[in-house]
Amino acid sequence: MAKLQKIGILTSGGDAPGMNAAVRAVARKALDEGIEVVGIVGGYAGLIQDEIIDFTPRSVSNIIARGGTMLYSNRCLEFKTEEGMQTAIATCKKHGIEAIVACGGDGTFRGATDLTNRGIPTVGIPCTIDNDITATDYTIGFDSAMNTTLGMLDCLRDTCESHARCNVVEVMGRDCGQIALYTAIAAGAVAAIVPELPFDEKELIERIGKLSKEGKRSFLVVISEGVFTPDGKKYGEVLTPKIEKETGVETRFARFAHIVRGGAPSLRDRYTATRMGIKAVELLLEGKSNLVVCEIDGKIEALDINYSQVADRYFKKTLKPGNMESLTPAQQQAVKDLADKRYAELCEMYEMVKVTSK
Ligand code: F6P
Secondary structure (H helix, E strand, O other): OOOOOEEEEEEOOOOOOOHHHHHHHHHHHHHHOOOEEEEEOOOOHHHHOOOEEEEOHHHHOOOOOOOOOOOOOOOOOHHHOHHHHHHHHHHHHHHOOOEEEEEEOHHHHHHHHHHHHOOOOEEEEEEOOOOOOOOOOOOEOHHHHHHHHHHHHHHHHHHHHHHOOEEEEEEOOOOOOHHHHHHHHHHOOOEEEOOOOOOOHHHHHHHHHHHHHOOOOOEEEEEEOOOEOOOOOEHHHHHHHHHHHHHOOOEEEEEOHHHHHOOOOOHHHHHHHHHHHHHHHHHHHOOOOOEEEEEEOOEEEEEEHHHHHHHHHHHOOOOOOOOHHHOOHHHHHHHHHHHHHHHHHHHHHHHHHHHHOO
16 A cells, blocks of 8 residues: 555534644644645635645644634535535645545534545544534533533623522534533533423423522523424523513523634643544554544544444434445444433433532
8 A cells, every 4th residue: 555645634514622733633643654734724615616735844833722723614515516526526636635634523524425435535533512423422622612601601600699690591512412411510500401301391490489489599591502492492582581480580591602612722622632633644544534533431443434424313313214224233233322322421411410400
């Protein structure tokens, strides 16, 4: 097998603190191995628009502490068309890009598979604040986003305590309740409401009323953005006036939204990004591709992207015909076991909020 000569790095999808640290690690490791490195600007769109920059070790100086992504990011629809894909492949050929490391979430990994299938070996690094890639215990950006969320919840707690108020807070996470659950536990919230688990509105309202009468002054209710009423309204906005009306506790609504995607990455994110970036280059050097780098029980490992995506769809109940059948019987069992494990993790956190918020 001829030695790899040149790789490209891109960041795609929603940005996440720590993406820069991943770019830096990939670039420095590859250059250290004598491989040329280019940055692909603006995610997969950079391959279509031919926006490629040569990297030296200094190209990634001083980015480890910065949020966002120096390579910029977007969600590129054109890349999903066969024409766009062919343009992307032509750009790779023009620049001699033999392999790609793609940093992002599930949409990014679908693009990685498309590239691998067309002859450009690609390895994915999971970067998303949502921590919603089922195959890996951890995605880069999750810790930083949670800490930013937690800091803001702590601020709200101060003012709620002063004014004897409740604050309903909608936090990010798309369809995944992990940011809501972890931050609710850490902020001492009275409830966490997440898309994956049933929620008893009557019980919460009665509890807030009772605790208020007993002298509790501040209440935080953390809701994941993926929770909607049956008629499609954002549940946090609907719940807020109900709490006030039925308990007499003045209640406000806040949405933290994209603020938590910015800011300096935490140590956890910089460290994990560095480990994963090095691993991605090692995999390509070993001639492996169509893999996603995962953290499993503290170890950095690599899993097949198709397996990872089927695991995601199985857990999120979005399987398409043939998805499960594309896996071996052993992989199918592993997907089911993993989904059970993830569900049990969520239930455990949910219980923790309940037990500690009485
Ligand atoms: O996937 C990361 C994420 O920030 C989600 O938490 C959120 O639902 C979504 O991206 C927002 O997407 P956009 O940046 O396109 O508004």
